[in-house]
Amino acid sequence: MSKEVKKLEIMKTALNLFAQNGFYTTTIADIAKEMEMSVGNMYNYFHSKESLAKELLIYTSKIFGDEIKKINDMNVSTEEKIKEIVKLYFNMAKEEPELVDYFMRVYLSNKEIFSNGCEGMLCVSAFVTEIMIFFEEGVKKKELKNQDFFAAFGLFMGYIGGLAFLFREGILGKNLDEYIEPVSENIYNALKA
Amino acid sequence: MHSKPKVFWIDAVGCNGCSHSFFNYPEIKELLNKVELLYHPLLPSPEFKVQKSDILIIEGALKTTYFPRLDFNLVELISELVKLSKKVILLGTCSVYGGMFGEGVLFNKQKEGKFFEFKEKMIALPGCPPHPEWIAYVIEMLVENKNILLDKENRPKEIYSYTSHMGCLRNEYFEWKIDALDFGTKEGCLFYLQGCQGPFTHSSCNRILWNEVNSKPRAGTPCFGCTEKEFPKKNLFKTETFMGIPADIPLGVSKRAYLTIAGIAKSLKNDRLNKRLIDENN
Numbered sequence: 001m002s003k004e005v006k007k008l009e010i011m012k013t014a015l016n017l018f019a020q021n022g023f024y025t026t027t028i029a030d031i032a033k034e035m036e037m038s039v040g041n042m043y044n045y046f047h048s049k050e051s052l053a054k055e056l057l058i059y060t061s062k063i064f065g066d067e068i069k070k071i072n073d074m075n076v077s078t079e080e081k082i083k084e085i086v087k088l089y090f091n092m093a094k095e096e097p098e099l100v101d102y103f104m105r106v107y108l109s110n111k112e113i114f115s116n117g118c119e120g121m122l123c124v125s126a127f128v129t130e131i132m133i134f135f136e137e138g139v140k141k142k143e144l145k146n147q148d149f150f151a152a153f154g155l156f157m158g159y160i161g162g163l164a165f166l167f168r169e170g171i172l173g174k175n176l177d178e179y180i181e182p183v184s185e186n187i188y189n190a191l192k193a
Numbered sequence: 194m195h196s197k198p199k200v201f202w203i204d205a206v207g208c209n210g211c212s213h214s215f216f217n218y219p220e221i222k223e224l225l226n227k228v229e230l231l232y233h234p235l236l237p238s239p240e241f242k243v244q245k246s247d248i249l250i251i252e253g254a255l256k257t258t259y260f261p262r263l264d265f266n267l268v269e270l271i272s273e274l275v276k277l278s279k280k281v282i283l284l285g286t287c288s289v290y291g292g293m294f295g296e297g298v299l300f301n302k303q304k305e306g307k308f309f310e311f312k313e314k315m316i317a318l319p320g321c322p323p324h325p326e327w328i329a330y331v332i333e334m335l336v337e338n339k340n341i342l343l344d345k346e347n348r349p350k351e352i353y354s355y356t357s358h359m360g361c362l363r364n365e366y367f368e369w370k371i372d373a374l375d376f377g378t379k380e381g382c383l384f385y386l387q388g389c390q391g392p393f394t395h396s397s398c399n400r401i402l403w404n405e406v407n408s409k410p411r412a413g414t415p416c417f418g419c420t421e422k423e424f425p426k427k428n429l430f431k432t433e434t435f436m437g438i439p440a441d442i443p444l445g446v447s448k449r450a451y452l453t454i455a456g457i458a459k460s461l462k463n464d465r466l467n468k469r470l471i472d473e474n475n
Contacts, residue, residue, distance in 0.1 A: 119460050119461065119462070120456070120457075120459060120460025120461070120462075121456035121459070121460045122457055122460045122461070125453050125456045125457055125460075126453075128456060129449060129452045129453045129456065130449075132438055132452050132456075133448060133449060133452065135435070135436040135438070136435045136436055136438040136448070138436075139435035139436045140435050140440075144436070146434070146435060146436060147436065148436075148437055149437035149438065150437075152436060
């Protein structure tokens with residue numbers, strides 16, 4: 001197994017553990033144990049838990065970014081794209097909850113881990129860039145209102161992130177799929193030109 | 194001894210600003226001594242008549258409704274003069290693209306213009322106005338019978354391969370995405386808020402300075418993109434944005450690449466430039 005493949009496996013294992021147990025509770029030893037590796041060998045791949053956390057952030061951001069890019073490249077209306085993004089996010093929250101959990105429970109809740117080397121957009125640019133392109137094209141096509149980027153970004157991502165969080169907490173009364181339609185409609189109504 | 198090239202300078206629909214720019218060329222006397230001036234609307238010259246020329250300079254835009262001269266309407270007159278000339282310099286954005294006043298000779302904004310078929314003999318010098326050095330460069334090259342490398346729109350590459358962003362003294366602020374928050378400030382980049390079109394405007398304004406000392410962005414005024422097809426746009430002092438993202442981005446990069454690098458530069462924060470360099474209160 002090449003070093004890169006092994007590294008990716010460590011990242012996926014760490015992603016699960018961080019998402020389940022939190023960053024501080026999870027130790028390098030826990031990750032090594034899960035990987036059936038020695039702790040010493042783990043340091044051949046990542047020199048610290050913080051550096052592993054940062055690489056994971058870049059990794060998860062790229063996964064989201066690549067998927068949103070596919071939606072950006074679709075030849076459909078902005079209203080339709082909103083629905084696709086909501087669907088993508090909710091599907092990930094269901095199928096790969098560790099990705100969403102990592103973003104919300106580790107990255108957004110423990111900013112101090114990322115204060116040196118992941119400031120601002122540095123580690124999440126793959127994702128944020130695609131969201132910017134989505135908004136920009138929507139305004140250009142006169143389908144979305146021209147407004148402050150963060151006012152729109154917060155409304156969109158905060159809303160679907162909140163729903164995914166409630167889902168993961170087991171609070172939602174219905175299946176997450178059933179929220180795709182009404183949530184997409186609400187977002188479109190709030191952002192449309 | 195060779196005879197001097199014959200130069201015919203005709204004013205179409207315009208403001209004579211290109212002529213006035215040329216009058217600021219420090220060596221104008223020496224340059225004019227190298228040519229035989231058949232006609233110029235403002236300089237002492239022989240009587241206006243349709244005739245052959247080596248270099249025809251057309252300043253201003255086309256309009257068929259313009260008052261007739263020598264019983265020709267403007268388009269007919271230009272047509273006669275173009276046919277009788279060896280080389281044509283289209284002087285100013287009005288002449289090249291239409292600019293403020295009408296249709297250009299070679300282009301009508303984005304489309305081909307009425308005289309596109311004569312492209313082979315035309316040299317386009319857009320600008321409102323073009324810099325005197327640019328005008329002199331082209332005339333000197335033609336007088337010396339030297340080859341001028343032209344781009345696809347027949348602009349001299351030596352002048353228009355660059356953007357007016359190149360050489361701008363505010364480039365360090367552009368690199369770190371630090372905006373000038375107010376009009377007229379010495380510090381900060383004018384691209385994000387103040388309407389500067391420098392990064393996507395073909396010109397040498399910050400390489401060949403105006404009056405040998407300055408340029409608009411250096412003086413605190415945004416580049417208005419005066420050498421471009423769509424000049425003049427509206428709201429010249431405000432950057433057009435879509436959801437906060439500049440509608441036009443620097444030439445040669447994809448929007449995706451630009452947004453990525455811009456986001457990273459902004460995230461890294463340059464502490465030195467984020468505060469005023471020269472602050473009289475601190």
